[in-house]
Amino acid sequence: MALSPLFAACIALMLLPGCDARPTQGSTTAAAAPASASADQVITSFYPTEYFASRIAGGLVNVSCPVPADADPIFWKPDDAAIKRYQSATLIVLNGADYEKWASTVSLPLTRVVDTAHAFDASFLRFQGVTHSHGAAGPHTHTGIDGHTWMDPNQAKLQAQAILAAMTRTWPQHEKAFGANYQSLAADLDTLDARLRAIAPALKAARLYASHPAYGYIARRYGLTIANVTLPPDEPATDAEWAEVAAAIAKEPADAKAPRVMLFESQPLPATVQGLKERHAMTSVVFSPCETLGSDERTKGEDYLKVMNENLDRLAAAVSAAGPN
Numbered sequence: 001m002a003l004s005p006l007f008a009a010c011i012a013l014m015l016l017p018g019c020d021a022r023p024t025q026g027s028t029t030a031a032a033a034p035a036s037a038s039a040d041q042v043i044t045s046f047y048p049t050e051y052f053a054s055r056i057a058g059g060l061v062n063v064s065c066p067v068p069a070d071a072d073p074i075f076w077k078p079d080d081a082a083i084k085r086y087q088s089a090t091l092i093v094l095n096g097a098d099y100e101k102w103a104s105t106v107s108l109p110l111t112r113v114v115d116t117a118h119a120f121d122a123s124f125l126r127f128q129g130v131t132h133s134h135g136a137a138g139p140h141t142h143t144g145i146d147g148h149t150w151m152d153p154n155q156a157k158l159q160a161q162a163i164l165a166a167m168t169r170t171w172p173q174h175e176k177a178f179g180a181n182y183q184s185l186a187a188d189l190d191t192l193d194a195r196l197r198a199i200a201p202a203l204k205a206a207r208l209y210a211s212h213p214a215y216g217y218i219a220r221r222y223g224l225t226i227a228n229v230t231l232p233p234d235e236p237a238t239d240a241e242w243a244e245v246a247a248a249i250a251k252e253p254a255d256a257k258a259p260r261v262m263l264f265e266s267q268p269l270p271a272t273v274q275g276l277k278e279r280h281a282m283t284s285v286v287f288s289p290c291e292t293l294g295s296d297e298r299t300k301g302e303d304y305l306k307v308m309n310e311n312l313d314r315l316a317a318a319v320s321a322a323g324p325n
Helices: 005-015 047-057 080-088 101-105 118-123 153-170 172-205 216-222 239-250 270-280 295-299 304-321
Strands: 041-044 062-064 091-094 113-115 130-133 139-142 207-210 226-228 260-264 282-286
Touching: 041 047, 041 080, 047 062, 047 091, 047 153, 047 172, 047 304, 091 153, 113 153, 118 153, 153 172, 172 216, 172 304, 207 239, 216 226, 239 270, 260 304, 270 282, 282 304
Parallel strands: 041 062, 041 091, 091 113, 207 226, 207 260, 260 282
Antiparallel strands: 130 139
16 A cells, blocks of 8 residues: 555654764763764874874774864864864764864764763863963963863873773774773873872972963862963063063062972973073973874874873973072
């Protein structure tokens, strides 16, 4: 018997799959990627989560990140080609904590999105409206949630756990290997935590400043006080910026004799280093958040773990060598 057009349409609607708008956060099951998607594909939104996912994957699944090495991942916006890559991926690994500004403006298959920072969203820090610039990108303001969650090794472990859970659900045949790889990564992150705890007393005794508001979670975890100022590493400091540094130092106790250290995300200009030393007896230290990693650095064998350990080497050397101001 032939079906009426109306009855056939009703049956077709009943057969449509339901929509689940919840991102994968440790309890939902990741939906399968479209048939046209590349097999075993994990795409991330910046280098730290790419590193975590790659360590866990151990080469068993493909992990990639389309963000250019010279881009600032916080303010990067994917082009159409990159968006298609995200949309067709088996898993989309985001930092979360409002780090990826573009993610809220793009239609993503949310059942395949892994929000790695969701487990501790109740403890996110917030920016206090810090404005500064990065070279040709011009000035911009950091407001709202501080997305630099991975800077705290303990939070980085939680983020890696979220990646492990999603990858294990998606490729259960690799559960044992993924688990062993995660344990190796977790041990390395525990070592970073132990190193930070070991130098924390010396850091607490120093006067710490930062040219970029990237160190809030480290400060909270290890009981440090870090004053944020505007001092771009790749541009000559202006009179206003020098005045801002001086104003921050003026807030120190009158009898302060502790060494002063300025943290930079990248290598500052020699004139800036010299100016801080001569004006304020301040030591400059590069402490990279490792948000990106260029091909040259990868060729040299650099990775997230090496960069973080090099950060701690420089910081420990600075606080031990710097005398009172």
